[in-house]
Amino acid sequence: MNGASSYSGLVDKAFIFILGTSVLLLIGLTAVMIYFLVRYRRSKNPNPAQIADNVTLETLWTVLPTILVLVMFYYGWAGFKVMRDIPEDAMQVTVKAQMWSWVFEYENGKQSTELIVPTGRPVSLNLTSSDVIHSFFVPAFRLKEDCVPGRTNHAWFEATRDGEFNLFCAEYCGERHSAMLSLVKSIPAREFDEWLGVDTGPPEGTRLLTLKGCVACHTIDGSKLIAPTFKGMFGSTETVVTDGVSRQITVDEEYIRKSILDPNADLVEGYQALMPPQRDLLTDEEIDAIIEVLKEL
Amino acid sequence: MAHSNAAATGAYGTTGSYLNTPAGGGLKSWLTTVDHKKIGLMYASAMFTFFLVGMSLGFLIRLELLEPGTQFVSARAYNSIFTLHGVIMIFLFIVPGIPAILGNFILPLQLGADDVAMPRLNLASWYVYMTGAVMALASLVTGGGFADTGWTFYAPYSLNTNTNVSLAVLAAFVLGFSSIMTGMNFITTIHRLRAPGMGFFRMPLFCWALYATSWIQVIATPVIGITLLLVVMERTLGIGFFDPARGGDPILYQHLFWIYSHPVVYVMVLPAMGIISEILPAFSRRTIFGYKAIAISSMAIAVVGYLVWGHHMFTAGMSDTARWVFSLLTFFVAIPTGVKVFNWIATLYRGSIEIRVPLLYAVGWIFLFSIGGLTGLANGALSTDIHLHDTAYIVGHFHYTMFGGAAIGMFAGLHYWWPKIWGRMYNEKVATTAWVLIMVGFNLTYFPMLILGIKGMPRRYQDYLPQFHDLNFLSTIGSWILVAGLLTMIINLIRGARSGSPAPDNPWGSTTLEWQTTSPPPLLNFATPPEVTTGPYDFTEILRQNNVEAGK
Structure with a gap:
């Protein structure tokens, strides 16, 4: 699934590195294992060698994985750092999660049940919940942060293209958890300003x-x-x-x-x-x- | 204390199967036994009953997810079903599973002891376990029905739901005591009852694994006990520990819950690693590669495993510093785990390998557990976990580690020690068929979940968007094959125990002490107390006998 936020590329890079390395390791380990099983079967190799250890080999396969996982940590942290670095000029939206619906409130007081945002402008989210824990999850943005009652969590994103993106509740919240869906609609900035400016008055x-x-x-x-x-x-x-x-x-x-x-x-x-x-x-x-x-x- | 047994029955030298001692004792002789072997089997019968219930619930979950929309169970029922599935599989099966069944049966035998250090405490822990289990089942039919919170009981949802959370949580609290008792018993047994000549570094690796496990059980379990008690107090007395509406903190609950529940992952998987470390040398007829590295890495995993609980909470709103520190620590657990996998595979190198059923399970285990471990890397890294957290990917990942790692390891151990336990063999052809079905079904069930999660499908969803249909469909088909394999395996094992062909004392040519006594062993395990003069995987004698038989 194609990313659609300013940092989704960084996250995908970490994904490709970690999952790619994992797949290679899995294939390698499995191939070696099967090769040994066939090559050293009892009919072929009746006399086993009693090899108790090998310091060089063991040092090698402790040190190399250590380096490898530190690189993975770095990739994960690099993408994460951008996610947590909320631009100061970002537009503020308060996310109000409740069993089992979403409401988004803009700075001018306008409320919406879908998250309408301008493409190419950073949006800062203040995540709240009025009952139990929910989680704001937009896969296309690679973004997830919990909405916890009694506190405000923070997140941000900048949509890089126009479109409609699924928004899920990711933290189990009861009977209608799987129906707690909405959409993020990313629209051109001018259209957005128009939409935001239209005062719909007190909602009927x-x-x-x-x-x-x-x-x-x-x-x-x-x-x-x-x-x-x-x-x-x-x-x-x-x-x-x-x-x-x-x-x-x-x-x-x-x-x-x-x-x-x-x-x-x-x-x-x-x-x-x-x-x-x-x-x-x-x-x-x-x-x-x-x-x-x-x-x- | 172990020797009080000996005094009662005339010390070492008792012969005849423990299964017939005392002769004609009936059910009562089982329910009052302090024989570690019988207690192990009593755990086995209870746990496999629960396993079958848990499996049926898992089957139902998959059936509901065959198509989008509601098929067979309502959202409300679905939520209780996945909660019950998790509670049964975690608290009643996987956490206590290997230590209580195979640890009880095999540990004293491998140490050359006549029982565990505290046999009566051992029986008591079985009754405590059964009490907890009955409480969990009672919560199904009392109060507002079974909890619908997930096995994690997250606050504040668990504080406000009308379902019978309090009793389910108390059941887990009681089960914890059983876990602590078994852990203390094993630690004492390992320290006090090793055969003459068996230093710590001459212990079989299964004993090492149980030793590391037992320490986690003793140290971590009280944390969950206290946490769950706080949930009950908040529900019944309205004290605000975790609900912000009463001044509590829901994040505090998550910290306390995972301080136990992450280390307990290693309670599940370390004993399985011990089993694999027994099977590989036995079927390769060579010493294990890197004995000390495997033994010490068990302890390293147990220690570092305590410090990584925060990786379950990367999206919960912890401070950013806490998030990266936990991420870094998580990667350090990967290292000793990786070392073990390399050691196991190296043990096959230049071995003399006989491919029999226990070895099939062991290599199948290495494959599945490797997927479990490797898929965990993307959960340890921050930016990728933010995307994957609480999706189907997590469900796939932890089934590869918990089911693939712990349960398949247990199945490997059962097939390895079955002839010792019953003095009878199962049908190896049927067992191989079951293994194939399990391996195919397993991967078909859980691999699609990994992809579903990457595509963004959240977990604990009773209904899903149409774009997730194909993979869910595939996963459900997989679950049918998996269930067929599991049933075949269980029926084959039971038939083997009842009417299999007689098994010799050492059918696989293994070296550890349990194979030196009869199959099945006598009440006090050994006709004469064994003495240990070599490491646990010294095949000199086995190979010499073999050459004599071959007429060389």
């Missing part, structure tokens, strides 16, 4: 459902995921469990608000208590906007 309800990660678990088309679907939810009658007791409720504005702020207080029967409380993560206006959308679904 439908977009909030994506941005806040709601749809990672709740579908809007009625299909079943690990949480109740939003479709037809408003106004429906549900059996919920409150403090271990089942009871019937009607899904109204008050219930939705409570379920967003304290999701496990009245849990719909048959579902796991998985949703983290959204207090501090949504404003009152945003909750109102979401409720309006749910009424329509």
